[in-house]
Amino acid sequence: MxxxxxxxxxxxxxxxxxxxxxxxxxxxxxxxxxQCGGLLNSVTDDDENYFDQGTHIPNLTGIDELDNFLFGSEVEQKENWLCIPQLKTGNYFAKKWDYETQTIDTRKLPLALYEQGVGQLLSRNSDSSATNIQDYSEDTLGPIFFESLVKPVIDKLYGEQRDYTTLTAKNSVNYFGATRVIALDEAATEKLKELPVYDAKLGYHKHKNYQERLYKDGIKEPSYLYPKSSKGMQAWVDDLVNKVKQCGVEIKxxxxxxxxxxxxxxxxxxxxxxxxxxxxxxxxxxxxxxxxxxxxxxxxxxVSVTFRTAHIYHFCLDKPLKDKHSHYLWNWDESSRVFRITLYGNFNSRKQNQITAEALADKSDKEVPPKQILEDLIKMGLIDANSNLLSYKHQVIHNTFPVxxxxxxxxxxxxxxxxxxxxxxxxxxxxxxxxxxxxxxxxxxxxxxxxxxxxxxx
Structure with a gap:
């Protein structure tokens, strides 16, 4: 053998x-x-509440053999998993929430800055061949939107850079949605997105518009799953490890x-x-x-690689969260170091009143105390100011995001x-x-x- x-x-x-x-x-x-599982392993606080290490919500792959191993048969999926037909997200920018998309709405900028910026965006009607993030953003969105929108997101994720042209054009900034913006009204956006050059840099105002686009392009929106267990993603990891062991794999x-x-x-x-x-x-x-x-x-x-340190703050409160529909959220506002937030109770009722906030920093940066992060979440309107903290866990994970x-x-x-x-x-x-x-x-x-x-x- x-x-x-x-x-x-x-x-x-x-x-x-x-x-x-x-x-x-x-x-x-x-x-x-x-233990196996990597970053998908959960952590527990002093009260044995389980928290995921960040936002991890898997989806069906469409390959039957693979999905059967990952999630079980259809019967087992119904028994052990919560089906999430649509991930509900949003973003916080200029101290305002947009619960339809993670894409930044440029119309939240001061009027004069917005008008100059949108003029630059519309005048850039050809594709960019730039390979670095600054030139690519300035070629497509314009210098104003690079300075006021893209650059602050880069700083939040990777820290302030001496030279932004040393960063590649394609990286997690694109994945997180910072090189695509909302810039005009819904009707104008729909019309402009018929042109490839604008389609690449304009986001849809509402999720339903995005769904309609997927349908038009013959793409099926994936179905997402989350464990019913109060252990969250740890229940998934444990199940996969057991399956692997039971079939005879030796794990060292x-x-x-x-x-x-x-x-x-x-x-x-x-x-x-x-x-x-x-x-x-x-x-x-x-x-x-x-x-x-x-x-x-x-x-x-x-080569000399700079890695970011992840600070993950897990909180369990005595009152429900004020946001009762979002699964996870992005914070693009400069007022807080937090960049992503997971609201567990909105997809697993057994994890009510639990919330996780993630921030990135350099190893040498001064740590932001959990109390400050909690105050930031209150200012964002996610937590009731009268909530009492029942327990919390602060994780520090070095060498995560490479610049x-x-x-x-x-x-x-x-x-x-x-x-x-x-x-x-x-x-x-x-x-x-x-x-x-x-x-x-x-x-x-x-x-x-x-x-x-x-x-x-x-």
Whole structure:
């Protein structure tokens, strides 16, 4: 029986281990921490309330075999999962809420600034070939909207930059919606979005308009799921780990790869820091590629990378939240360091009065005390000012968001290509491959990569 080694115990690694095992292969999964799940593991406060480490709401992938492993059969889905047909989000900007979209409404700017900015946006009627975020934003939105809208979002996510042209044009700022804006009334927006150049930089005013566009383009809006358990996402991780163990996968936690040994163009052994040697016919790698390259004594492309530190504030209150419909929210206002907020009770009634706020900072930044974050949430109108704090948990996670410089992007690509070419029997997937950001996309990529590799081997 051939032996497969899966490195990385996040959801992608668990999926890989399950799929490889189903093909009749012996699988060993290696995870360096003391438990699988990665950032999808939940944390508990002193009162044993479970909180997710950020906003994680998975969706059905549309691949039956994959969805059956992730969420169970249709009967099990109804029993264990809450179906969320539409994720309800919104954004806070200029001290006002917009509960229809995460896209910033430029009309909230001072009138003179808005009029100048929208004039620049409309006059830019050609595509941009710029590869850095500042030039791209100025080419498409104009200098005024870059300075007043995009730049503050960059600062909130990645910190103030000496030179914004060192950041790539395509990064999480795009994912979070800061390079697309609301600029005119609804009718004018609909008309302008018929032109590709404006479609790329104007957002819809209402979610129903976005849904109509998906229908027109033949795209089905995904269905989202959230565990019914009060444990939140931890219940999902626990279920996946149990499924993987039950099918015969051996999981080794608190293990570090010390070396990878090759015979010609194939990796044949995985050596652990404990001294254990695992024979290997196929290696699935979902950790950062440079770790594998170092384990093979190959020269990695090392650059100076700046990582952000995530501060995650979890609160349990004695009164209901004032926002009773949003699932998660974005804060683009400069008045608070918070950038994303999760309102658990609005999609799981067993987690009423629980809220999580996330902020990013440099390691050297002074920590914002939980009391200040709580006051910010009250000022935003999300929490009743008369609420009492029953319990809280403040998480500090270093080395999360990397600042998306060109050096970093090129290093990721180079290390990925080097690792891919280093051996014939390696699959590189997961978020660290640099190809995908969203969890659903990562899992589909894992499924396709393994299916393709196994079909080629038969």
């Amino acid at each position: 051939s032996k497969c080694v899966v490195v990385g115990g996040g959801v992608a690694g668990l999926v890989a281990a399950y799929l490889l095992n189903k093909q009749g292969r012996k699988v060993v999964l290696i995870e360096q921490s003391d 936690t608190q293990c570090i790869i010390s070396s990878l040994h090759k015979n010609k163009s194939r990796i044949t052994e995985v050596r652990l820091n404990s001294g254990e040697v695992i024979s290997c016919d196929l290696l699935y790698w979902s950790a950062p590629p440079f770790i594998a390259l170092k384990a093979m004594n190959m020269q990695t492309d090392s 998306p410089t060109f050096e970093f992007e090129q290093s990721v690509i180079k290390n990925y290509d080097m690792l891919k070419e280093s051996a014939d029997n390696i699959i590189i997937s997961g978020r660290f491959s640099g190809k995908y950001w969203l969890l659903g996309d990562v899992l589909v990529d894992t499924y396709n990569a393994i299916s393709h590799t196994l079909s080629d081997s038969h």
